[in-house]
Each structure stands twice: as C-alpha cells, then as structure tokens.
Amino acid sequence: MSTLYFYPGACSLVPHIVSRELGLAVAVKAAPRPDDTGRAEYLDKVSPLGKVPALVLDDGQVITQNLAIVEYMAALGEAAGNAGVVYPKLGTLEHAQALRWLSFANSDLHPAFGPLFRPQRFSSDESAYPMIKGLASEQVLDLFAHVNGEYNERSWIANDQYSAADVYIYVTYRWAKMMGLDLAPYAGLAKMVAALQARPAVITALAEQGVPAI
Ligand SMILES: N[C@@H](CCC(=O)N[C@@H](CS)C(=O)NCC(=O)O)C(=O)O
Secondary structure (H helix, E strand, O other), rough: OOOEEEOOOOOHHHHHHHHHHHOOOHHHHHHHOOOOOOHHHHHHOOOOOOOEEEEEEEOOOEOOHHHHHHHHHHHHHHHOOOOOOOOOOOOHHHHHHHHHHHHHHHHHHHHOOHHEEEEEEEEOOHHHHHHHHHHHHHHHHHHHHHHHHHHHOOOOOOOOOOOHHHHHHEEEEEHHHOOOOOOOOOOHHHHHHHHHHHHHHHHHHHHHHHOOOO
C-alpha cells in the first residue's frame, strides 16, 4: 500500500481527499516537523525540501508535487473504473479545463499565501510585516473574487463538474479563514465549500488528519 505524507490542513489535504474520493488503498501519515524524530530520514528518503505532499509507492519510489500526485491518482482511479470522479478523462477538453483551474489553485492562489504565512521570508525588517501581510491579503482576496464570480454562475468550477480543482480551492479557503480574512463577500465560494464539506470523502479525510470542517 502506498503512503501519503501530510501536514494537517496543508495542501496535502488535496491528494488526501482525492484518494478517498477514488477509494484508493493509500495510507496517510503525518510528516515529521523540523524538531521531530524521523525528520532526517524524511528529508533523506522522501522529501529533500521537507515539504508535503509526498506519495511513497509500494516499491519505494516517491512522487512529490500536488499536480503530479493528483494526476497519478486519477489515472489509478480511471484504471479501476472510477473515471471522472475527481478529474475528467485524460485527453478531453473537460480534462484541460479542470487542469486549468487546478493549476490556477496550485500556482496562483497557493503561493499568494506565502507572504501572509511567513512575512519574515520577504523582509528582515519586522516593522514591514503588517504591510506585507496586508498586501498579501489583498492579493488573496482578489483571486477569491475571481473564482467567486465563477461559483456564482455554477456549483463546481470546471464544466460544473466536481473536480480536484474545487478541492484545492477549498483548501486555500480554509487557510484564508484561519488567517481571519473577511470572506463574507464571497457567497458563491462559500456555497461550494459547504457542498464540498458534505461529501463523505471530505469528511473522512478531515477526520483522518484530525482537522475540523470550517
Ligand atoms: N508546489 C508544491 C508545494 C508544496 C508546499 O508548498 N507544501 C507546503 C505545505 S502547503 C509545505 O510542505 N511547506 C513546508 C512547511 O510548511 O514547512 C506542491 O504542489 O506540492
């Protein structure tokens, strides 16, 4: 059985939910934090940058990066007769649209949180942190306004079909809520989050990570 490493509530929640949607035999394990036992081994054998997600296959091979793991899991699901559960079939226009939004979440939305979570990486001057966090919050909210417009039009962002893209957007919404951003203006997005959190696979993954619904 392969093992997916996660930090509770981090972006690794995306492939975790995907694996549960697809019914894949994937074990999940909390990755060791910098001061934890097993950290050196994690860096050496699994994820040299100490990041999650990382999927360790039965034969010891490792896949990192959300998009690669999701794509791999979707292919396993497709082979097991679960095509279209989290990702339209590879090679279709619908697949490209889902990948477009998944990629938006991974490479636009996700990195926008960097300065909000860790302003110290952007300036050594502590007095600049509130400004850095304020600018990052504005950027995150601009991106949420963009997706909210889409969710006002339909339930799911790509072809109105539930996909891993909605899952990734949901995970970033959790972070925004945790950071106290004002999400009240984004009704379409909030509606998607509520629908997504009612899915059995999402309930299972949250329980396995020990994190609450929001
Ligand atoms: N591009 C990577 C991003 C991975 C990433 O940034 N993971 C974060 C959690 S969301 C991480 O492990 N950060 C290290 C840390 O928190 O110490 C991917 O898509 O997998």
